[in-house]
C-alpha cells in the first residue's frame with residue numbers, strides 16, 4: 294500500500310505510517326493537479342491540505358485510492374460527491390482543533406476591539422511619547438453582544454470564551470438548538486437578519502458550502518451596525534470580500550479581524566491598507582499541540598482504512 298502526502302505534516306503523524314510506503318512531497322509548495330495525479334498514481338491513501346483542490350478529475354484518475362485524509366476540519370477543497378461515487382472515504386480532523394481555533398477567533402476579537410496591532414506598530418515606529426487619556430481608545434467587551442453565525446463545535450467554544458469576558462451571546466444556525474441546550478449554553482437564537490442588526494461583534498463559524506457561499510452578501514453586511522466588528526476564521530468566501538472592503542473603507546463597519554480570504558493566498562491590497570483590520574495568514578489551528586494532534590488523527594484514519602477498519606472521523 295502506498296500513501297502519498299501532498300505536503301510535509303508533523304513527523305509524529307508520519308511516524309505512525311512508517312510500516313507503509315509513504316511518499317511525502319518535501320517541497321515547500323502546493324502541487325499542481327497534474328503532479329498530484331502523477332505522484333499519487335498508485336497510492337491507496339492520499340493525505341491532503343486545504344490548499345489542494347481535490348476535484349473529480351484527480352479522484353477519478355487514481356484507480357487504487359481508498360481514502361483521502363484531509364489535514365483540516367473543513368473539507369471544501371474536496372469534491373465529496375465524486376469521492377462518494379467512487380467509494381473513496383474522506384476524513385477530516387474535527388474536535389481536536391476546536392480550542393485552538395476558538396482561541397484564535399478570540400484573539401482577533403480582542404485585537405480588533407483593543408487595536409492591538411495598530412498600537413504595536415505605533416510603539417515600534419517610536420511614536421509613543423507619553424501616556425495620554427485618549428491614546429488608542431478601543432471597545433469594551435464586557436456588556437457587548439457577540440453574534441455567532443454557526444454555533445457548532447468551534448462556535449460553542451467561542452461562546453464560552455466570550456461569556457467569560459462578560460459578553461452576551463446570540464447565535465444563528467440553520468436549525469436552532471433545543472431550548473434545553475440554549476439554556477445550558479446561555480445563548481439565544483436570532484434570525485440572520487436580526488443577529489446582524491443586533492450584534493456589536495459577529496464571528497463566523499460555518500463551513501463553506503453552496504449554501505454559505507457569500508452568506509454575508511452586500512445586502513446582509515448592510516444590516517450591521519456601523520460600530521460593529523466582523524471576525525472571520527471560517528472561510529473567506531462566506532463573506533462578499535469586495536463588499537466588506539468597501540464597507541470598511543467607508544466606515545459602514547468599524548473593523549474586521551480576518552484569518553481567511555476569498556482567494557487564498559491572495560489578500561487584497563485594499564485590506565492591507567486599512568488600519569481597522571487585523572490580518573492573519575489562516576492560522577486558526579496553528580498551535581504545536583493541535584497540529585501534532587491533527588497529524589496523528591490523519592495517520593490513524595489512514596491506518597484504519599488501510600487495515601480494513603472503519604475510519605475514526607469520516608465526513609460522510
Ligand code: 8YV
Pocket residue numbers: 342343344364365366367368390575576577578579
Ligand atoms: C487549516 C482549517 O486547515 O481545519 C480547518 O478547516 O481551516 C485550519 O485548521 C489548517 O491551517 C491546516 O490546513
